[in-house]
Structure formats: structure tokens, C-alpha cells
Amino acid sequence: MVKGSVFVLRYLLSGNEAIARGAYEAGVKVCSAYPGTPSTEIFENLPQYKDALYCEWAPNEKVATEMAYGAAVAGVRSLTAMKHVGLNVAADPMFTASYNGVLGGFVIVTSDDPSMHSSQNEQDNRQYAKFAKIALVEPSDSQECKDFMREAFEISERFDMPVLFRSTTRISHSKSLVEFGDRTEVPAKEYVKDVFKNDCSPGRAYKKRVKVEQMLAELEEYGCTSPLNKVEYGDGEIGVITASIAYQYAKEVFPEGTSFLKLGLTNPLPMKLIREFASKVKKLYVIEELEGFMEQQIKAAGIDCTGKELVSNMYELNPQRLRQMIYGTEPEVKELPVKAVSRPPTLCPGCPHRGFFYTIAKHKDVIVTGDIGCYTLGGNAPLSATHTCICMGAGLSAGAGMSKAFEVSGHPKKIFGVVGDSTFFHSGMTGAVEIIYNRADVVPVIMDNHITGMTGHQDNPGTGFTLQGEVAEAVRIEDVLRAFGYKKVLIVDPQDLAATEKAVEDAIASEVPAAIITRRPCLMIKRIKHDKGLCRVDPEKCIGCRMCLRVGCPAVSIVNGKSVIDPTQCVGCTVCAQVCPKGAISREEV
């Protein structure tokens, strides 16, 4: 692309790639995160800069935030990133970091997920910045993702606070052109022991409470002139205050001549700047996705504006939805005489989770508390194996609560609590301790596929590798469970249905606390050589009983009354063959 007379290279980057690049350019030195859609690729893009910075996957978001914050306390620029619900886990250190402040800049990236493409709720994490009394920076495209990072670190150091840097799915996962800059090396500041600053025991917290308000007031003043907040004046008729991805939508929808106050620093809101902008337009809109975060504050300041009266606080916006809500314009669409049936995500062909879910679902009297990961899909038909899904770790601890409830009501039931290997390290371990300590009638099942699967195959403390690709000490789940007091730890290959059934029966009958580890690596792990084959149906033997459909494999279907296996999808796991009552399915090597 030609800019002036200088040839400037521009790269097509996702918001997440650009955030990683921006952190690198801003001189970040220590980075720690736990994967979560839509934030994961931020950290997947950091190891390319490992000569200049250290980056890691932590066991969970709280640990990651504490780790990165510790680095900021020690004097270097540091970064953490997580999906919106991850910040619930990490909220504790964030709220206190607000009081203690930083030495090196500290940025927390939250990637929100409007419309819940890959999430269990639609929380709007802008509220967290106001709640924790820290700065909130919101980019609206990939270029801003990169550029605003540098600004965020400077704000953190200048105003002595963590900065919450918020993207959304459409910012993190859309690609646009980005111009790169150079990395600025920011030398570590000298750490000196300063107990007042770095210790938030009650007496000191009481005194620091005042500083928090002072810093916010100074930051609001700064926001009125910050390059993050910019005004585009039009003809004075319509004015739009907006931020984040909603800015891009509003630019498509509002007519030529509309004035925009486009905010990149959204907590605290620059109220003087807003008031001035409002005074120069006849009709003022506040356009934001999800909650009326800015609008409520602007209205509370006595400024007349229109926003959530027209724009829904539910689900992600797009230009067409926004146009419809503001101007009532219905999109022109053609109705078809045919409707598509649903196509939900499913466990992959050959997924090791399938065998356990098929087995446990046959035990109709057992309740299975589920968790977050690929194995969340075990709750869908036809497997319909898990009965709850709340948050990371609840597969074990909510199971404990259910078992106590059934026990005190006089109708005890057997509970199997399911978590994956990465989720076990994240927050399943504490649930496993709860079960032992309080004698809950729950069998923890750790579905160990040796990877963090749903987010796209990241390493975790059990895999033996780090984010930077180095060999690590692999934490052994069975050793952890035994140390907690599980006297019987049954390790089983979930692809072997008979062995899995026996483990389930053994765990139910066990007189001592029992746990199950279903162990088989995910087929998508590239560094492992997988034993692949192909299953075929003998149409002479197939009686069309549809038993093989019950394993919920996308490769298996019924055509003309007989079972058919799609050779382009099948990997030869044989779970369908093991449930066939006529032995009509056999595996061949490929």
C-alpha cells in the first residue's frame, strides 16, 4: 500500500494476532494466560517473539493474572489474556491490583463473546472495569488492537493501575489490515521493597482507597485529550457516541454528515468531552453492543441521548440489525420452501470421549455432572450423557452439592462428575478435594485426552510441554488423585467399551473413594502418531437396527435401511463396531 511517498507494508491480521503484536511492540516481557475462545490466539501468537519475552500457559486465569501481575510488581511490562468468563476466575487479583497499582505496566485482556458463539453466558465485562475501578481500553479493529496496546501499557504506568483491554469475538476473530511498528525496549524498573505499595492488608488498603479515586479522576481528565478518544464532526444534525465493534457497525448505518465521538478509553468516561460533543449535535445516539454501559452513565450525567430504547442489549449487533433497530428498515430476504435442520457441533469421529459417554449413558440411575470443554458435547443427543454444565470445575463440585441434596432428602443417587485434563488442573482439583474431604458420593471422572481440546489444542500441566515448546514436568493426574485420598484410581482406555463398563461398575461398587481416568490422546494432537484405520459395514450382516447411531458419530448414518460409514470421516476407532449386535462392522488397517 502506498502511504504518502513511502511504501508501507500492511498485514492481514486477526484482532488476536494484532494484540500479540501490539504487546510485543510495547515492550512486554512476561505473559501468562489460560486459553479460552475467543482469546486463545493472542497467546498462540506470542512464542514467535520468545527471544524478546517470556510467555506461558498457566493452570487457570487466576494463576495467570497473579503471575503476570507479580511480574508487573517486580518492574516489567506484563500481560494476561482470557475469555470473558475467565475474568470471573481472575477477578480476585484484579480488584486488589487496582489498589496496589503497578511498577511495570500491567494489561489484562478480556475477550467477550456476544451471542455466545463458544460460551455459557453473555456477560459484558466492561462492567468489571468500573467495578474494579481501573482503566478500560477498547479497540475496534486489528490496527487499533495493536496500537492501543502500547497506549494501554503507558496508561497503566502513568496512572498506577492495571488496564482492562476488551475485545469481542468479532474483534478478536475478524481480520483487517495492520501496519507494524518496531518494538520499544522498556527496561525493567528497579524493584525496591515497598510494603505500603505492595501489601494490601486492611490498614494499608484503607489508606490506598483514596489513591484509587484520585487516579480515576486524573484518568478521566486525561481521557478528554487522549488519542484513544477521537471526534469526527459532521453537519451537526446527528451525533453518535460509540466504541468497540459497534463503531464499525454505526459507520455503515448512520448517514453521511453524522458526527462521531469514537471512544477507545471507556472507563472512566471522559464526561467533559462527551458534554461538549453532545452540545454540538441536535440528536444524540449512544450505540453499544450488549449493556447500556456508556449510555447509563451519560444519562446519569444529565445528557439527553437515545440508545437502549432502540438497540437491544441481547446478542451481537451487525449493520443490518442496527439499521433495523434505528430506522426500522427490514432486510430484503427471500423465503425458501425448504428449511435446514439443525447442525450442532459434535464430538469428532474417533473422539476418545465417545466411548465413556456411551457407556455411562446406559446407567440410567446415575447422574452425570458435566463441565466445560469438548466433552460439554456429551450432553447432546444421541449420547445425552451429561446432565449439567455450569463453569470450569463445577463438574466435580456441583456434583458434590447434588449428592448431598439427594442424601439429605433421603433419596441418595450416584453421581459421576466429569472434567477434562486441562479443566482438572484449572479448577477441578479443588472439587476433587471437596468430594474427599466432605465424603460426597461422587466419582470424579477425568477425561484425559492429553490436550486442551476445544480451544484448539493447547498444552497444559499434564502434557509435558510448555507454550514456548519446551519439555516440562508432566503432572500425573493419578498421583494427584491418590495424594488427595482416592484409594481406587481406575485408568481405562475409553475406546474399549467393555473395560470402560467394568471401570464404571467397579467405581459404583467401591467401598473406598474411587476415581476414573479415561485416558487416550485426542486424534488432533499432531506430535503423536495415531493408529488410524477404517470401519466398514457388511450390508449382508447389517439388520438396520440403528444401534450404531447411538454412539453419535458423524461418520455413521443409515442409507436405505442399512448402516453406512463415511470413509472420508472414519478413523477406525471401532466404537460403532463394539455396539453392533450382529458383528456387521469390522475394521481394516489403512
Place this chain on the structure above:
Amino acid sequence: MKKSVILVGVGGQGAILTAKILVNGLISKGYDVKMSEVHGMSQRGGSVSTQVHFGDKVYSPVIGKGAADIMVAFEKMEAVRYADFLKPDGIAVINDYALQSATTSAGLAEYPEGCVEAMQSAFKCHVFDAAGIAASLGNPKCMNVVLFGAMTAVLGMDDIDWEKIIRETVPEKFVDLNQRAYWAGRNAISE
């Protein structure tokens, strides 16, 4: 000028690579481009859409209903699912190919009959067997680039050197295959 293309299909069919080739070509001509992708849970065999929005200056990476100029459907039921994203005068390039969904293979619903005919009754469509062409080229996975080739015939930006863009976008060992796939797709609907 602003245009948008929506690529729809099933997670794992290669829509993102296809969109990437398109975007790289558009960038080579100096267009402003935004592209949105789907990651995470819906990738696991679920219904996915990738959108490319380009022009002299574009803002939104996503479009809404009734806004796409071109649809590329990697699977015919997905064409029906996203049909309301097409402008009434939009053009659809449809792979005459059915993939069962978890719902249909479990016998919980019937795969709908007449998807292609329904699309043809409402829109200008180019329907062809991209899966068959890909298989005849020796690798079923290049179906995405076969579809891409067909889409370029509809897009009409013939000043873009797509062979060169493919060479620059795909891994070296797949350049030859993908260039053949591109031409096969392009010829399939220009004939």
C-alpha cells in the same frame, strides 16, 4: 463500491483457507478488506460461516441478512440455512453435496429434500459437483479451492492473478494441486 461474499459450510471443510485466498487477492488490488471467521466450539462439525467484506473503504467485518452479493456453499443444506443472508439479486455457487448433521445421522430429523431446487427457485445459482471434481483431481480436500475457482468466475475480477495468489497462500507442496483445483472449478461453471 462495497461487496460481500459469504462462505458457508460445515466446520472442517476449509472455508477459512478459501476466504484467505480471496482476501489476499483483493488486497493485491488495493481494496480495503475485512473478514470474519468462526473458531471454537462451532468448528467441531457444526454449521459455520465466513464473511468477506471489501471495497474502497469498509467498516464492518460482518454483514447481516439480505446483504451478501455472493454465497459460496460448501454443502447444500448450509446454502438453505444462510439463504437469507443473500441479497435478492445475489448469486449462489453451490456444491451439490450433502453432509449429514448430527441430528440427521442420529435419526432425529430428516435431511431436507430439494435444497438445490429451493435455492434455484429464489436466486441465480451455479450448482455443480465440486466434491466429485476434487476426487477426480486425486485429493477430496481440495474441494474448497474448486469452489473458490467457481466463485472467481462469478466475482468477475479477472485482473487479479489468482494462480499467483494461490501460490503465495497455500503450502508449497499443495500449490500444483490447488492451481488445478482452481481451474477445474472455474471451468466447471463457465462452460
